[in-house]
Amino acid sequence: MSDRLIKWLLWCYLGLLLVFVFSPILTSVIFSFNSDRFPTIPLGSFTLKWYQTIFDDPDVWSAARTSIFVSLCTATLATFIGFCTAYTDYRYGFRFKGAYLALALLPPTIPLIIMALAMLAWLSKLGISGRAWSVVIAHTVLCAPFAMGIIRLRLQQIDPDLESAAWNLGASEWSAMKTIIVPFARPALISAFCLTMAVSFDEFAVAWFVAGLNKTIPVLILEVLQGTTDPQIYAIGTFVFLTSITLVIIAQVFFMTRGRKPTAPA
Amino acid sequence: MNRPDVYASTWRLPVIVWQCLFFVGPLLFMIAVSFFLVKNYRMQEAFEMANWSRMMTRGYFWDAYWYTLGLAAASTVLATCLAFPAAYGLAFKVSESTRRWIIFLLIIPFFTSYLVRTFSWYVLLAESGVVNAILGKLGFGPYTMLNSAFGTLVGYMTLTLPLVVILQTLSLANVNRSLIEAAHNLGAGRMRTIFTVIVPSAKVGLIIGAVFCFILSFGDFVAPYYLGGSKPPTLPILIIDTTKSGQQWPRAAVVAVVMMVTLLTAAFTAITMAYRKRR
Numbered sequence: 165m166s167d168r169l170i171k172w173l174l175w176c177y178l179g180l181l182l183v184f185v186f187s188p189i190l191t192s193v194i195f196s197f198n199s200d201r202f203p204t205i206p207l208g209s210f211t212l213k214w215y216q217t218i219f220d221d222p223d224v225w226s227a228a229r230t231s232i233f234v235s236l237c238t239a240t241l242a243t244f245i246g247f248c249t250a251y252t253d254y255r256y257g258f259r260f261k262g263a264y265l266a267l268a269l270l271p272p273t274i275p276l277i278i279m280a281l282a283m284l285a286w287l288s289k290l291g292i293s294g295r296a297w298s299v300v301i302a303h304t305v306l307c308a309p310f311a312m313g314i315i316r317l318r319l320q321q322i323d324p325d326l327e328s329a330a331w332n333l334g335a336s337e338w339s340a341m342k343t344i345i346v347p348f349a350r351p352a353l354i355s356a357f358c359l360t361m362a363v364s365f366d367e368f369a370v371a372w373f374v375a376g377l378n379k380t381i382p383v384l385i386l387e388v389l390q391g392t393t394d395p396q397i398y399a400i401g402t403f404v405f406l407t408s409i410t411l412v413i414i415a416q417v418f419f420m421t422r423g424r425k426p427t428a429p430a
Numbered sequence: 431m432n433r434p435d436v437y438a439s440t441w442r443l444p445v446i447v448w449q450c451l452f453f454v455g456p457l458l459f460m461i462a463v464s465f466f467l468v469k470n471y472r473m474q475e476a477f478e479m480a481n482w483s484r485m486m487t488r489g490y491f492w493d494a495y496w497y498t499l500g501l502a503a504a505s506t507v508l509a510t511c512l513a514f515p516a517a518y519g520l521a522f523k524v525s526e527s528t529r530r531w532i533i534f535l536l537i538i539p540f541f542t543s544y545l546v547r548t549f550s551w552y553v554l555l556a557e558s559g560v561v562n563a564i565l566g567k568l569g570f571g572p573y574t575m576l577n578s579a580f581g582t583l584v585g586y587m588t589l590t591l592p593l594v595v596i597l598q599t600l601s602l603a604n605v606n607r608s609l610i611e612a613a614h615n616l617g618a619g620r621m622r623t624i625f626t627v628i629v630p631s632a633k634v635g636l637i638i639g640a641v642f643c644f645i646l647s648f649g650d651f652v653a654p655y656y657l658g659g660s661k662p663p664t665l666p667i668l669i670i671d672t673t674k675s676g677q678q679w680p681r682a683a684v685v686a687v688v689m690m691v692t693l694l695t696a697a698f699t700a701i702t703m704a705y706r707k708r709r
Contacts, residue, residue, distance in 0.1 A: 286459045373673070405546075
């Protein structure tokens with residue numbers, strides 16, 4: 165077979181794959197504006213009534229407030245913990261470092277349903293389950309490794325001589341951290357904040373188990389799904405999609421930011 | 431270092447404290463819970479084998495176990511095979527910037543609600559849904575696609591395929607190009623080059639992709655529940671049913687521990703295979 169044909173076939177295949185990946189996303193956006201109760205083709209007429217329904221629903225508003233609270237707190241904590249871990253890995257070598265990194269990075273490899281059950285049992289034992297804070301605690305565990313990864317990649321690009329130069333010029337470790345490391349890592353910190361926020365905003369299994377009555381948006385979706393097949397799910401889903409995608413694009417933009425060298429004080 | 435180094439500890443300790451309290455703690459406690467008892471709908475701390483012997487002797491538990499294992503294995507093989515041509519194309523046949531764009535597109539699904547996407551498949555694949563309507567125009571069907579292993583696998587692919595493609599692409603892109611050229615110069619055909627040069631060189635990345643696919647499929651409850659009809663239930667569905675309706679946390683913990691052991695065994699075997707030296 166000729167190279168052109170192969171290339172053409174691979175492009176078609178890639179196209180099909182993207183269709184498979186994006187068709188459920190497009191479906192949800194399209195049918196959120198469709199008037200028929202059961203979504204099929206041919207389409208009904210254009211409508212905003214599903215958006216109207218969720219806009220008038222106090223449950224949706226309270227879930228949205230919980231989600232925003234949870235994801236903001238999670239992003240803050242996860243980014244802080246991720247930064248501490250990334251800096252430790254960047255700067256120090258010590259015994260048991262392998263175990264240290266495993267402890268920090270393993271959470272995403274545990275199935276969410278298992279984390280959900282373990283968290284529910286443990287947080288109930290400690291007497292702190294069923295609150296919005298319970299979700300924050302659990303989500304921070306799940307999100308911190310992502311923050312660590314992003315920030316670690318950024319610290320990789322720093323010139324290691326910069327920090328020692330600052331010490332030689334008399335700066336303490338703390339002020340070198342403040343004037344060199346943190347400014348250099350700032351784009352990655354913002355990027356990690358947005359990404360962990362997006363992850364937390366979407367997570368439903370653990371939130372469903374530990375949230376009690378403080379439902380987040382994904383938990384609300386899960387519960388609506390168990391009852392009905394109602395297109396208002398698509399309207400909520402479209403909002404969630406817009407929120408997440410905005411966060412991801414901001415994260416991507418900051419992640420791509422080229423290293424701006426910290427300027428020397430005059 | 432004799433004096434405790436305050437500066438170093440400030441950065442080192444947060445993750446240790448947090449993960450011990452809220453990651454290792456819960457997992458170890460869950461193992462303990464699997465030995466607890468439930469009396470009058472209240473959990474009592476105990477050390478009894480009752481839950482274990484009950485679950486291990488129930489037919490429905492083993493049915494669920496083998497069904498889940500089979501589905502997750504099928505999903506892993508399917509995702510690995512479906513992703514490979516795409517990853518091959520992305521790694522070798524497109525420009526650097528195209529590759530970056532498509533990878534960016536493939537990251538997007540991770541941040542859209544998996545629940546909503548599953549529900550989309552539910553209406554797309556329904557008896558009177560969009561897919562059957564299109565097939566009907568072409569003179570096929572209608573087919574029953576929901577409430578079957580097929581439906582579950584569509585859900586698993588939705589969850590895992592983008593990740594597997596990304597991981598495979600990254601590992602294929604790192605294959606040494608001069609090895610491939612050498613194979614071509616020595617007269618190896620395209621297929622022979624793929625299977626004797628490219629796949630072995632990218633083995634670690636390919637296996638890591640497969641392991642992630644297995645973990646995600648094995649632990650997912652959404653696809654088997656909404657698209658597979660939960661008949662028979664998978665292990666994650668069993669966990670939810672026993673936790674949510676029966677308040678039987680200890681029995682759910684037994685299921686969860688069995689799942690963990692299975693995953694650890696699978697992951698360990700795969701990683702050992704990945705790093706074994708080629709003869």
